Amino acid sequence: MQQLHARTAAGAQRPLCIAGRSGIRPRALFSGPALHPRPSHLSSPAKTASPAPSPLRPGQQSGRPTGPRSRMVPHGLPDPLAVGLFFAPGLAALVYAYIRGKGNLTDGLSRLLTEVSQGYFQPDVGGKNIPVAQGELSDLAGDQPLFKALYQWFIDSGGVYKLVFGPKAFIVVSDPVVVRHILKENAFNYDKGVLAEILEPIMGKGLIPADLDTWRVRRRAVVPAFHRQYYEAMVGMFARCSQRSVDKLEGAIRAGQGSAVVDMESEFLSLGLDIIGLGVFNFDFGSINAESPVIKAVYGVLKEAEHRSTFYLPYWNLPLADVLVPRQAKFRRDLRVINDCLDDLIRQAQETRVEEDAEALQNRDYSKLRDPSLLRFLVDMRGEDATNKQLRDDLMTMLIAGHETTAAVLTWALFCLVQSPGVEARLREEIDGVVGDRVPTLDDIKAMPYLRATLGESLRMYPQPPILIRRALNEDTLPAGLGGDPGGYPIGKGADLFISVWNLHRSPYLWKDPDTFRPERFFESFSNPDFGDKWAGYRPDAVTGGAALYPNEVASDFAFIPFGGGARKCVGDQFALFEATVAMAMLLRRFEFRIEGPPEKVGMATGATIHTANGLHMRVSRRRVPPGGDQAAAAGQQREPLAV
Numbered sequence: 001m002q003q004l005h006a007r008t009a010a011g012a013q014r015p016l017c018i019a020g021r022s023g024i025r026p027r028a029l030f031s032g033p034a035l036h037p038r039p040s041h042l043s044s045p046a047k048t049a050s051p052a053p054s055p056l057r058p059g060q061q062s063g064r065p066t067g068p069r070s071r072m073v074p075h076g077l078p079d080p081l082a083v084g085l086f087f088a089p090g091l092a093a094l095v096y097a098y099i100r101g102k103g104n105l106t107d108g109l110s111r112l113l114t115e116v117s118q119g120y121f122q123p124d125v126g127g128k129n130i131p132v133a134q135g136e137l138s139d140l141a142g143d144q145p146l147f148k149a150l151y152q153w154f155i156d157s158g159g160v161y162k163l164v165f166g167p168k169a170f171i172v173v174s175d176p177v178v179v180r181h182i183l184k185e186n187a188f189n190y191d192k193g194v195l196a197e198i199l200e201p202i203m204g205k206g207l208i209p210a211d212l213d214t215w216r217v218r219r220r221a222v223v224p225a226f227h228r229q230y231y232e233a234m235v236g237m238f239a240r241c242s243q244r245s246v247d248k249l250e251g252a253i254r255a256g257q258g259s260a261v262v263d264m265e266s267e268f269l270s271l272g273l274d275i276i277g278l279g280v281f282n283f284d285f286g287s288i289n290a291e292s293p294v295i296k297a298v299y300g301v302l303k304e305a306e307h308r309s310t311f312y313l314p315y316w317n318l319p320l321a322d323v324l325v326p327r328q329a330k331f332r333r334d335l336r337v338i339n340d341c342l343d344d345l346i347r348q349a350q351e352t353r354v355e356e357d358a359e360a361l362q363n364r365d366y367s368k369l370r371d372p373s374l375l376r377f378l379v380d381m382r383g384e385d386a387t388n389k390q391l392r393d394d395l396m397t398m399l400i401a402g403h404e405t406t407a408a409v410l411t412w413a414l415f416c417l418v419q420s421p422g423v424e425a426r427l428r429e430e431i432d433g434v435v436g437d438r439v440p441t442l443d444d445i446k447a448m449p450y451l452r453a454t455l456g457e458s459l460r461m462y463p464q465p466p467i468l469i470r471r472a473l474n475e476d477t478l479p480a481g482l483g484g485d486p487g488g489y490p491i492g493k494g495a496d497l498f499i500s501v502w503n504l505h506r507s508p509y510l511w512k513d514p515d516t517f518r519p520e521r522f523f524e525s526f527s528n529p530d531f532g533d534k535w536a537g538y539r540p541d542a543v544t545g546g547a548a549l550y551p552n553e554v555a556s557d558f559a560f561i562p563f564g565g566g567a568r569k570c571v572g573d574q575f576a577l578f579e580a581t582v583a584m585a586m587l588l589r590r591f592e593f594r595i596e597g598p599p600e601k602v603g604m605a606t607g608a609t610i611h612t613a614n615g616l617h618m619r620v621s622r623r624r625v626p627p628g629g630d631q632a633a634a635a636g637q638q639r640e641p642l643a644v
């Protein structure tokens with residue numbers, strides 16, 4: 001048994017007993033407000049959902065390190081004493097950190113920073129009565145993604161707890177009542193905090209990292225661009241791009257004489273990139289069939305965004321880091337390639353500007369437009385004279401926000417459904433009945449509730465991103481949520497929050513069998529009486545009978561928030577879901593997919609989104625002719641040539 005330090009609500013440290021890394025989970029990490037009562041009608045939280053994290057380390061009371069001893073040196077030589085004096089504090093700190101970290105310098109430094117910053121610099125922004133977990137940096141950077149480590153603490157300590165790592169403290173929120181408060185009821189008390197710091201060099205003042213003043217102006221301009229006629233045009237484009245993927249798979253199957261092994265995650269990324277390029281700025285990356293310097297640059301920038309969102313110290317802000325650190329120099333080059341491409345597209349759009357008000361733009365005949373993109377709309381909108389830099393930030397933001405995310409929905413949906421034969425069969429039946437081998441339309445999407453629920457279920461189990469980040473602009477009191485402190489949790493200005501979408505979506509208090517892939521759940525009501533009247537539960541009629549086509553945060557009262565919620569909700573949610581629906585319908589009606597090798601090998605890794613650790617390698621073959629089904633589809637013949 002190991003000992004660890006848990007900080008009590010009052011801030012004093014006391015040792016607690018836990019089992020070690022062997023896989024047995026900590027029993028109680030905090031003394032603090034009452035933990036979540038486990039609803040009696042629910043099965044106990046699935047222990048397999050997250051490998052036992054043992055994310056806490058024994059508290060250590062090591063002795064003080066001694067600094068390097070100074071030596072006398074002959075007069076006239078460089079004075080090591082002076083050098084020593086200059087470097088001694090740093091060296092002493094390193095030695096001290098090494099000892100405190102029990103040989104792990106990173107952990108030791110993290111502890112040291114925590115102690116120093118908590119003791120001297122950090123105001124009590126995190127709320128005195130929030131239970132605190134103290135872990136090690138290496139646990140978060142270790143063998144499991146961060147969001148999985150957060151799950152175990154949620155189960156053990158409740159819907160609001162605090163993590164302290166180095167100089168940073170984060171409040172982790174996994175309760176729909178608290179999430180609703182942050183995202184909707186008091187949304188303007190929060191900005192994107194750490195996330196904005198990470199993304200600003202890439203997205204500038206695009207909607208995601210924008211400060212509130214910029215955000216208000218740009219959100220008002222961008223939202224009208226997603227209108228009905230635009231979606232109609234986009235659905236056609238989704239089908240044309242998906243057809244490229246179909247043709248490519250057909251080619252691979254032919255070459256493989258009946259079947260081929262394909263990394264479907266990578267195919268979905270290419271599809272997503274082509275679609276977002278055409279939809280947002282009418283640029284055809286053509287990445288399904290080719291590689292180009294721009295495509296490479298996009299992937300380079302995405303990789304760097306991911307690196308920055310998971311790396312602890314923002315070393316890229318150091319002077320000359322982008323010159324001296326090779327990956328930062330590469331990042332700068334990649335960014336320049338994309339920016340040049342976007343600048344060019346913006347210039348062309350400006351040169352052909354036809355100014356109209358928003359209503360007239362929405363009523364253009366999109367079936368005849370050569371360029372139905374968002375950029376065209378934003379440039380042509382009367383009164384919206386955004387600078388070219390702002391337009392570029394908007395485009396870059398949507399390129400990054402809408403590419404990997406949608407690809408991940410398709411990846412995990414396919415991963416799950418090929419392991420659920422019942423779901424797969426029902427899905428194919430629905431697709432055959434509604435679309436057959438036609439080009440899917442918006443009306444077809446509306447007629448396929450099971451496919452929509454399946455994509456919702458993919459997003460529930462694998463939310464993209466699994467964590468939302470916020471920083472309090474002013475003091476606030478978070479509501480208690482389930483089993484929390486009845487007085488709520490006062491927090492200070494500057495408090496950093498993680499909204500764990502993963503925890504919400506896998507919470508045993510909010511879902512029946514949360515770790516089971518079961519799209520049917522979205523047609524069933526769910527409530528938890530332990531919440532009293534604080535949480536309305538999941539109401540399917542708000543989806544099927546209401547305005548929404550897909551399950552969302554309103555129908556689930558903030559238990560299901562794949563696109564966030566409130567004022568900062570994703571602007572591209574419908575775009576992404578229509579895209580995924582069309583692509584999935586076109587692939588499933590034509591191909592059979594089987595995971596190559598054991599599903600566990602697919603693995604999970606995280607950056608901004610959850611992606612596989614090793615790719616989604618699948619054996620793809622032509623689908624056998626469905627009863628009454630389409631012969632051409634089964635034979636892999638292309639009925640109508642589709643040009644993009």
Ligand code: HEM
Nearest residue numbers: 207208398401402405406464562563564568570571572576
């Ligand atoms: C399945 C695909 C997608 C998922 C899961 C997704 C998810 C999200 C989430 C969770 C947020 C809220 C972030 C927060 O509150 O911190 C968000 C914001 C945003 N998303 Fe998406 N997104 C997707 C596709 C797209 C697409 C296709 C676009 C653009 C065409 C897009 C553009 C944006 C923008 C601009 C914001 C910022 C909104 C604002 O702050 O006003 N997203 N997205």
